Amino acid sequence: MTVHGHSAKSLVDFARGEISREVFVNEEIYQEELERVFTRGWLYVGHTSQIKKPGDYFVSCMGEESVILTRDPAGKVHVFLNTCRHRGMKVCRYDEGHTVHFVCPYHGWSYATDGRLVGVPQAEKAYRPPLDRSQWALIEVAQIAQYRGTVWATWDHSAPALLDYLGEAKLALDLALGAWDGSDEETELLGSVQKWLIPANWKFVAENFSGDGLHVVSHRSVDLVGIGPTDGEGRRDDPGKLMMTTSPQWGHGLTFSYLPPDPNRTDYAASPAASQYFKQCWKKRIERMGDRAGLQAVVGTIFPNLSFHGQQPRTLLVAHPRGVAKTEMWRVYFADRNAPEEVKQFLRHYYIRYSGPAGMTEQDDMENWNYATAASRGSIARRYPYNYKAGLGAEETNEMVPGVVTNHPISLTTEQNPRNFYKRWAEFMDAKSWRDLKPSQVDDLSEHRR
Numbered sequence: 001m002t003v004h005g006h007s008a009k010s011l012v013d014f015a016r017g018e019i020s021r022e023v024f025v026n027e028e029i030y031q032e033e034l035e036r037v038f039t040r041g042w043l044y045v046g047h048t049s050q051i052k053k054p055g056d057y058f059v060s061c062m063g064e065e066s067v068i069l070t071r072d073p074a075g076k077v078h079v080f081l082n083t084c085r086h087r088g089m090k091v092c093r094y095d096e097g098h099t100v101h102f103v104c105p106y107h108g109w110s111y112a113t114d115g116r117l118v119g120v121p122q123a124e125k126a127y128r129p130p131l132d133r134s135q136w137a138l139i140e141v142a143q144i145a146q147y148r149g150t151v152w153a154t155w156d157h158s159a160p161a162l163l164d165y166l167g168e169a170k171l172a173l174d175l176a177l178g179a180w181d182g183s184d185e186e187t188e189l190l191g192s193v194q195k196w197l198i199p200a201n202w203k204f205v206a207e208n209f210s211g212d213g214l215h216v217v218s219h220r221s222v223d224l225v226g227i228g229p230t231d232g233e234g235r236r237d238d239p240g241k242l243m244m245t246t247s248p249q250w251g252h253g254l255t256f257s258y259l260p261p262d263p264n265r266t267d268y269a270a271s272p273a274a275s276q277y278f279k280q281c282w283k284k285r286i287e288r289m290g291d292r293a294g295l296q297a298v299v300g301t302i303f304p305n306l307s308f309h310g311q312q313p314r315t316l317l318v319a320h321p322r323g324v325a326k327t328e329m330w331r332v333y334f335a336d337r338n339a340p341e342e343v344k345q346f347l348r349h350y351y352i353r354y355s356g357p358a359g360m361t362e363q364d365d366m367e368n369w370n371y372a373t374a375a376s377r378g379s380i381a382r383r384y385p386y387n388y389k390a391g392l393g394a395e396e397t398n399e400m401v402p403g404v405v406t407n408h409p410i411s412l413t414t415e416q417n418p419r420n421f422y423k424r425w426a427e428f429m430d431a432k433s434w435r436d437l438k439p440s441q442v443d444d445l446s447e448h449r450r
């Protein structure tokens with residue numbers, strides 16, 4: 001990709017920690033992102049608890065494009081482009097539901113939940129020779145994969161397997177998506193998706209959740225209000241010592257935490273039922289996991305646009321691009337499937353006062369992203385790069401977690417994860433195909449090590 005004759009790499013000065021504002025405000029770059037990032041990367045499209053039975057569907061998005069996540073009569077999961085093969089009409093205009101066929105409202109073509117074109121009105125009169133329906137099925141993604149209840153898809157046949165692509169983030173997802181007692185029990189979504197639009201570039205969202213400890217200053221008011229699940233205390237219970245962790249080859253940014261396991265923890269003290277439930281969970285978690293029970297995945301971004309909170313709250317967020325300065329936020333909340341209903345309801349209330357359009361913490365974040373986008377679009381503003389120098393040279397390792405790590409107590413003062421996110425972004429933007437997108441070398445970060 002070139003913008004004004006420059007490659008994406010030239011806009012991202014990884015070694016110096018400077019990134020051109022064009023990356024966030026340039027329309028040409030945005031269009032190129034849709035092509036080069038969103039048709040090649042693995043994208044989160046939904047959760048298996050949204051399509052439990054054959055015929056269940058959930059209308060999701062990959063980049064700007066609508067897709068249908070569904071389960072066919074044989075139980076196989078599919079992801080189809082939500083467009084009719086006849087004249088392009090959206091074949092499914094609902095958010096989610098259950099159906100036998102997707103019937104296009106325009107001229108009535110109908111498709112089975114395995115994508116086959118099964119009905120064409122007036123077909124016998126209209127087509128000579130007869131229409132070969134097998135050539136006009138719904139368009140299906142190149143690859144689909146599931147991981148601990150999450151469903152992912154990519155349009156690229158040559159993309160590596162999802163498990164390879166997740167790299168160091170696999171551990172974070174294991175911790176974030178697993179049952180709190182450390183067992184193989186499932187988690188499930190609480191209700192459906194909160195969706196809302198913000199006037200910000202999607203990468204502000206992705207980089208923030210990849211690991212931006214320095215922005216906690218903007219959450220001061222929430223901390224003072226004390227929205228946490230233990231009365232009068234900050235936004236969340238003590239997560240322990242934080243480790244800012246980069247997946248150097250794949251561009252994911254993760255924040256792990258560690259607190260020595262203690263079966264008498266007093267988390268969620270504002271609710272006796274939740275407090276009791278999590279105490280039991282901790283006990284079992286310690287039995288199962290030993291010292292590693294205290295390891296948690298607090299927050300992170302899987303490149304490009306799936307972010308998660310894995311501890312308090314527990315949520316997934318997709319930052320869908322809708323324009324260079326517009327992002328559609330889709331947030332879901334989840335909890336242990338076997339948790340008592342009273343505990344789930346307590347968690348739901350806590351989660352939505354933290355995150356989502358009405359969540360106090362997310363409101364702080366959105367103010368920042370929205371104004372930063374607006375204030376960076378001008379002719380003068382875009383001449384000056386952003387500063388991502390914090391923590392340059394502080395990268396280390398930690399035996400508890402994989403990847404490149406900035407350790408406690410300076411973990412919250414580094415911008416290593418956003419830096420690495422944009423390094424990977426530039427690789428995607430400049431590469432002609434996955435052949436050129438083989439993971440960058442771990443040693444690439446050694447230039448920053450002190």
Ligand code: FES
Nearest residue numbers: 084086087104107
């Ligand atoms: S556009 Fe779907 S049937 Fe014509």
Ligand SMILES: [Fe+2]
Nearest residue numbers: 215219361365
């Ligand atoms: Fe925040």
